[in-house]
Amino acid sequence: xxxxxxxxxxxxIGADERLNCIEAARRAGKEIPxxxxxxxxxxxxxxxxxxxxxxxxxxxxxxxSMVPKLVPGCQTPVxxxxxxxTESDLVKESRARVEEALxxxxxxxxxxxxxxxxxxxxxxxxxxxxxxxxxxLHAFTSRRRDVGPTVTLFVDRCIMCTRCVRFTREVSGEAExxxxxRGAKEEIDVFPGFPLDNKLAGNVVDLCPVGAxxxxxxxxxxxxxxxxxxxxxxxxxxxGCSIHxxxxxxxxxxxxxxxxMHVNKWWICDEGRYGWHHLHDPARLLEAGRRELTTSxxxxxxxxxxxxxxxxxxxxxxLKAAGRLAVAVSPMLTVEEAWMLCAVARSIDPQAYLAVGxxxxxxxxxxxxxxxxxxxxxxxxxxxxxxxxxxxDAAVHTWTDLVAHVREGHADAAWITAGxxxxxxxxxxxxxxxxxxxxxxxxxxxxxLFDSPLxxxxxxxxxxxxxxxxxxxxxxxxxxxxSFDKAIRAxxxxxxxGRLFWxxxxxxxxxxxxxxxxxxxxxxxxxxxxxxxxxxxxxxLRLQQLASx
Amino acid sequence: MKPSDPGINWLEEKPLGLAERLYLPLFLQGLTTxxxxxxxxxxxxxxxxxxxxxxxxxxxxxxxxxxxxxEGRVKCVACFLCATACxxxxxxxxxxxxxxxxxxxxxxxxxIDELRCIFCGMCEEACPVDAIxxxxxxxxTGKSREEMIFDKEKLLSVYDMTKDSxxxxxxxxxxxx
Ligand code: SF4
Ligand code: SF4
Ligand code: SF4
Ligand code: FES
Numbered sequence: 001x002x003x004x005x006x007x008x009x010x011x012x013i014g015a016d017e018r019l020n021c022i023e024a025a026r027r028a029g030k031e032i033p034x035x036x037x038x039x040x041x042x043x044x045x046x047x048x049x050x051x052x053x054x055x056x057x058x059x060x061x062x063x064x065s066m067v068p069k070l071v072p073g074c075q076t077p078v079x080x081x082x083x084x085x086t087e088s089d090l091v092k093e094s095r096a097r098v099e100e101a102l103x104x105x106x107x108x109x110x111x112x113x114x115x116x117x118x119x120x121x122x123x124x125x126x127x128x129x130x131x132x133x134x135x136x137l138h139a140f141t142s143r144r145r146d147v148g149p150t151v152t153l154f155v156d157r158c159i160m161c162t163r164c165v166r167f168t169r170e171v172s173g174e175a176e177x178x179x180x181x182r183g184a185k186e187e188i189d190v191f192p193g194f195p196l197d198n199k200l201a202g203n204v205v206d207l208c209p210v211g212a213x214x215x216x217x218x219x220x221x222x223x224x225x226x227x228x229x230x231x232x233x234x235x236x237x238x239x240g241c242s243i244h245x246x247x248x249x250x251x252x253x254x255x256x257x258x259x260x261m262h263v264n265k266w267w268i269c270d271e272g273r274y275g276w277h278h279l280h281d282p283a284r285l286l287e288a289g290r291r292e293l294t295t296s297x298x299x300x301x302x303x304x305x306x307x308x309x310x311x312x313x314x315x316x317x318x319l320k321a322a323g324r325l326a327v328a329v330s331p332m333l334t335v336e337e338a339w340m341l342c343a344v345a346r347s348i349d350p351q352a353y354l355a356v357g358x359x360x361x362x363x364x365x366x367x368x369x370x371x372x373x374x375x376x377x378x379x380x381x382x383x384x385x386x387x388x389x390x391x392x393d394a395a396v397h398t399w400t401d402l403v404a405h406v407r408e409g410h411a412d413a414a415w416i417t418a419g420x421x422x423x424x425x426x427x428x429x430x431x432x433x434x435x436x437x438x439x440x441x442x443x444x445x446x447x448x449l450f451d452s453p454l455x456x457x458x459x460x461x462x463x464x465x466x467x468x469x470x471x472x473x474x475x476x477x478x479x480x481x482x483s484f485d486k487a488i489r490a491x492x493x494x495x496x497x498g499r500l501f502w503x504x505x506x507x508x509x510x511x512x513x514x515x516x517x518x519x520x521x522x523x524x525x526x527x528x529x530x531x532x533x534x535x536x537x538x539x540x541l542r543l544q545q546l547a548s549x
Numbered sequence: 550m551k552p553s554d555p556g557i558n559w560l561e562e563k564p565l566g567l568a569e570r571l572y573l574p575l576f577l578q579g580l581t582t583x584x585x586x587x588x589x590x591x592x593x594x595x596x597x598x599x600x601x602x603x604x605x606x607x608x609x610x611x612x613x614x615x616x617x618x619x620e621g622r623v624k625c626v627a628c629f630l631c632a633t634a635c636x637x638x639x640x641x642x643x644x645x646x647x648x649x650x651x652x653x654x655x656x657x658x659x660x661i662d663e664l665r666c667i668f669c670g671m672c673e674e675a676c677p678v679d680a681i682x683x684x685x686x687x688x689x690t691g692k693s694r695e696e697m698i699f700d701k702e703k704l705l706s707v708y709d710m711t712k713d714s715x716x717x718x719x720x721x722x723x724x725x726x
Contacts, residue, residue, distance in 0.1 A: 111628035111677045112654040141653060220644040220654055223629045 002080035005057060006030055007087055013078065021073030021084050022050055030086050033095060033124045035209045036161040037074035040266045040370070041170060045075040047161050049124065051094045053085040070094055092128065099129035105184070107142040107156045115211030117224040121159060145189065147177070148196030150216055150270060151205060153188060158212035160186050164204040171267065171370030172200040188212070200368060202273040203266075206256060217274055218254045230487035231258055231536055233474050234272040235332060235421075235467035238377035240476030241268045242537065245276070245468045245487035252276045252468055252488060260537045262480055269374045276468065278421040279488075284449055285463035286493040290314070303461050308495050312503045315445065315460060316348055322413035322443035325349040328402055329389060330357035330417040330447075331379035332464075333497055334472020335481070335527065336516040338381075338388040340501035341417065346392060347505075353405055354389045355397035356382060357417055358429055375477055379420075380467070384475030387526045387541075407437045414441055417497060418448040419464035428452040447497065465496030471513035472498065473530060475541060481530060482538035483517060597688065606685035606715050610668045613661055613699065614684050614707035616717050622649065623705060625680035627656040631672035639665035640672060659701040663689055684711045 001012040004019075006028035013019055013027070020043075022032045035047035050073040055066035064083050070090065078084070085091065102121065110116040142156040162179060165188065169175045176196040180189045190196055196204070205215045227246040234241040234255070242260035246253055255276055257268040278284070288311045289303025306314065319325055327345040329338045345352040360378040367373045389396045397405070406414055416438070420429040428450075435453040438444050446458040455461050468487040475481045490496050502511040521531035529539045550557065568574045594601050603609050616624040627644035639662040647655035672681050684707060691697045699707075 109653070111630065112626050141651065144653070220627070220646060223633070225633065226629075 002078075004028075004078045005081075005083045007085060019078050021052060021054065021071075021076045021078055021082075024078045024082070025052075025073065025084055025086055030084075032073045032086055033120075033128055034074055035120060035159060036163060038163055038207060038266075041163060041166045041207075043075050044162060044166070045072040047098070047159065048072065049095065049098050050074045051098075052091050053088055055083040055085075057081040057083055095124070095128035096130045099125050100133055100135075102159050103129075103133055104135050104137065105156065106159070107140050107154075109142055109157070113154070113157065113211035114214055114219060114224070115157075115208075119211055120209035146195075147188075147190050147213075148201055150201055150274075151196050152214045152216055152219065154212050154214060155187055157210050158188055158208075159210050160188075161209060162188075163207040163209070164188060164213055167200075167204050167207055168196065168198070171203070171368060171372060172198045173369035174198045177204070199269050199271065199366070199374060200267060200372060202270045203257070203268070206266075215254070222248060222253045227253055229256070230468075230485060232468060232484045232487055233380065233476075233482045234268060234275070235380040235474070236269070236272040236275045236378065237375040238380060238382060238477035239264065239373060239375045240380050240474055240480065240482060241272055242482065243268060243272065247468070247488050250488040250491075252279055258536075260482075262537055262540070263476065263478075263482075264372065267370075267372050269372070271374070275421065276466075278423045278449065279466040279468060281423045281450070283424045283451070284491065284494075285451065285461065286491055288463065288493075288495070289461045290318075291459050291461075308500070311460075311462070311495075311500065316344075316504060318443050318459065319348045319413050319415065319445070322441070323349075324351065324353075324410065324412045326353040326355070326402055326405055326411040326414045328355055328357035328399060328414070328416045328418075329385045330419050330464075331359055331382040331385050332357075332419040332467075333385060333417060334381065334470055334474055334513070335384040335388055335520065335530070336472040336513045337470070337498045337501060338385045339391070339520050340498065340505055340516060341415075342388060342392045344501050344504045345415065353397065353402065353411060354393050355399060355402035355405075356385050356389060358399040358420070360420060360429055377477065380476065381474040383477065383479060384473065384481065387475065388520075390526065391520075391524050403434055403437050406441065412441060413443040413445075414438055415445040416447065416454060417464070418446065418452070418454070419466075419497070421449060421466070422452070423450055430454050462500070463490075463494040465490045465494060465498075469494075469496050470498065471496075471511070473513075473517055473534075479540055479542040480538045481527075481534075481541050483513075483530070483534040485513070601687070603685045603687070609685035609687070610670045610683040612663065612684050612686040612689055612707055613666075613672070613704055614682055614711060615659060615701060615704035616680050616682060616708050616712075617705065622652075623655060623659075623680070623701060624678055625656050625659060625676075626652070626678055627654050627659075628677060630675040630677060631681050634671040634675035635666075636669060636671060637665050637667050639663075656701060659704065660698050661704065662698050664694060664697045679717065682715075682717070684715055686711065 003010050003012055004024045006025050009028050011028045022034055025032050032050050034050040036044055051070040052073045054071050054076055055064050057064045059081055142154040145153040145155050147153045165177045168177045176190050176194055177188055180187050205213045226248050229244040229246045232243050232245040234243045241264035242258040244256045244258045255273050257264060257266055259266050287305045288308055290306050292304050325345060325348055329341055342354055359382050361376050364376050365373050386396045422429050430452055432453040439457045443459045444457055445460040446455050447462040447464050449464045469490040471486045473481050473483040499511045517530050520527045529541050618624045627642055629642055632640040632642055641660045642656050643658040644654055645657040647653060670683055673683050
């Protein structure tokens, strides 16, 4: 095994690992400050913040010969015997000088900069900079430049690391951003008429180590130090990107990608990034309602609010009284919720017809030059739900099967879980014609985020939870299961599906997704991998199945 | 912290000496204090008929004001540092892009719950542009709780009211103006 010596500490690295000094030092617990280097982008070694001393230890004699000048750690690969010195006076002085140079033409408008609190320039200056700057410059306002529909550039805050430029060239592939002018006059810009407008554009804001690139959606909404983050999974498409939901007082403010080398690496698409606004849409359904029997079924919906504790019992009674039950298990539900729903349904009607709910999808998958793929299937858990249904039934029906089943009159009652983020401005997930198939049922339960043509025929209209309000596990298109906890509480009046199903199963206390997950893992081979503690990056269900057969 | 913690320095109470046990010297000591106060000048005033005198109004911690810049606009840049520093969590700011070309961010709304405030002055301390200051106004009354939540206009009007008697902290106090 090759051995690298970091500040006198010997660490072993893998024989075929290709690490640079920053990565190797990190293994030894030493952080080498860096701006321009990012593991997902090409190396330019232009910021000079990562300068360190290196050398080579002679394997035979053990004598160390040092390179006489400082080298950029990001660009220097390590091999057996590489010596890295990250804390010598020379290195420290170099860092202080880089910081000083960067601050000479920086506006230092931290009080109004959205990046303050998570800015590398601030952090590094605090750690490696010098207390006073020698140049007598006065603070000035940063010029602002519109570079695209979602992103704005504060020109003078930029430290010219070119991460953003490399991202648009190497990962998103549209190459909208460029460097204009040279030397001290260098600036980031777009070519007139070609704004930064691609489906991954928002990532440049995360990449920017300083506050130069700002997200218009988040601009001035909240100071970052007020935000709390929860490791979640994006529900926007079947890719199931790992995200951080950043929130404060039950309000989501932004979504950030969470590094997961098995899924999304460091990126997310803009659809997912801005796909949380429906959570706080005033049009959301916020109370459980049952249509009063006195009003005509075909009149305008008139739901009377029902207490949730009553829903638990009355819903069961209604469905039981109606007879043959058909259930659509929404691919927006988590594995735990789906499992409990199937269990509830089968306890009401042992022959209940179980189908995977409507799977919203757009065109084909879209892959970007950097390998990032946005899936055409616009729901996070089709595979998980299908896997759960397979535990209860030999046949896994689809939504189309279920609609036909109901049309042909094989069902007296239907329970449709939906929870699709189709707010009133977008096309409802179900059209009036399909919804009409459910018109003649004795009892129709619709559980959804927003009103839809289907709710017109509903006996019970129950609110659903949004993605950040759920707890459980989603299985993405590549069979990777990721578990997460809820980030925010559902709005007042809304019981997330998990809580309702948990109570309908007669279980006591609060809904505990982890307990349900363990129960599922114990009782089935498909989900055996979900046992125990789940790693933050999830587990591959297929690998586990291969291993167990 | 447990009693066994090595960080605790346990002290033994000293045994009473003769003077303490006799009780009389301590009694006289107490009486002297009382007597001294009987002849010293009175500090209490008949508030509100008589107004108390405020030592240095520039450092007194009374009702807040929001200062204006040279053009009469609110000086605050909505950085939230006061709200962050405030131990009573009584400052509520909604920030937005400013309508002026020379300024980037400003508070769309700025509210202080004066009933919740503990008048510690942390907000004034935290402000990078000296926009928020505590004045020497000390009688703060209102008919309802809502009335005591001061909004931006009210806070700016406090500035207009006090700007002549209590100039903005500038040169000698290290202000930014
Ligand atoms: S805008 Fe940000 S990411 Fe782009 S070069 Fe400047 S500092 Fe780097
Ligand atoms: S004086 Fe203290 S308690 Fe009152 S608003 Fe300022 S920081 Fe908050
Ligand atoms: S600290 Fe000053 S500038 Fe910042 S929000 Fe408070 S009053 Fe405004
Ligand atoms: S990170 Fe190595 S030079 Fe910028």
